[in-house]
Amino acid sequence: MNSGRYAGAVSEALWDRSRCSVAGTLAVVGEKWSLLVLREAFLGVRRFADFQRVLGAPRAVLTDRLNTLVDHGVLRRVPYQAEGERQRYEYRLTEKGIDLHPALVALMAWGDKYLAGDGEVPLELRHRDCGEPVHQVLVCEAGHQLSGARDVRPVPRVPAG
Amino acid sequence: MNSGRYAGAVSEALWDRSRCSVAGTLAVVGEKWSLLVLREAFLGVRRFADFQRVLGAPRAVLTDRLNTLVDHGVLRRVPYQAEGERQRYEYRLTEKGIDLHPALVALMAWGDKYLAGDGEVPLELRHRDCGEPVHQVLVCEAGHQLSGARDVRPVPRVPAG
């Protein structure tokens, strides 16, 4: 046994996977279409029919994903009434939902780097104030900017006991 | 019609979803278990049996996910031979895989904020050099640090034509 011990590896015993935050987040937004629904939400889409049209997802799936996201407080249903129409609900991001923005930015950045053909990035993110392109970086609380994943050391927090 | 036009929304016509980088990235790492496999890879796990044990994923699914990630160049198979054992392969992150680190960090940060009970973050990321906790921020090329998603303006790049 002992096949799991490598130089630099986080000891398995000290690190309880069952409460991993990545797994927890994926339990909320990891199903098919969920993150794409959120992408559209960040781009301003709010109504069921619009999600359905731009995504092409099956209605039943879309209904389920929207309800799930509402249940988790990532979206909220807001009543609205267009003239000449009955009252309906639209789906808007909550603060909790807006906090998923970095995850979408990170996924998008990777796709831009590895999947976009010859620099043809489909969507660019710019600073609203100055118009310059933005990108994600890691900084530490001492103010250093990290150059990449290799500058990071994962430290398990052992629950009391 | 026209239900899809909102103040601040990115015009639908100008934005071709079919080549969205988020969707493209999810096509590579969006299946069940893929991102959890990568999380373990970042923590030092390399061998099939170890992935299987720490994740608890079905063997068949794990086989498929590892192969898919290798096919996409996110992991690579490296032969190794432990003493008293035959030659086997282990799975290591490539540069392309390491570049998915920000996505995992972002997902983890959200889970830490919204899912962890009373500040009991299961895993902390620290600067390898100075030991201070790290976090992700958005900066623009003019050097400003953005305060959140609301400071970002998405700009579709219309393909030539």
Added chain:
DNA sequence: GACCTGAGTTCACTTGACGAACTTCCTCGC
């Protein structure tokens, strides 16, 4: 030669995704 272990593969079963058709509730034009 019998046994062990890592890394799969196969199989029966359950869950989830899919597309098309159907339902409901409301508004509009007549």
Added chain:
DNA sequence: GCGAGGAAGTTCGTCAAGTGAACTCAGGTC
């Protein structure tokens, strides 16, 4: 009042994907 129309689902049959247990296979030990 009455039928048409549309947004937002729901239902349904089918197909793909995930699951856990059992089986396979190669090379090593005893």
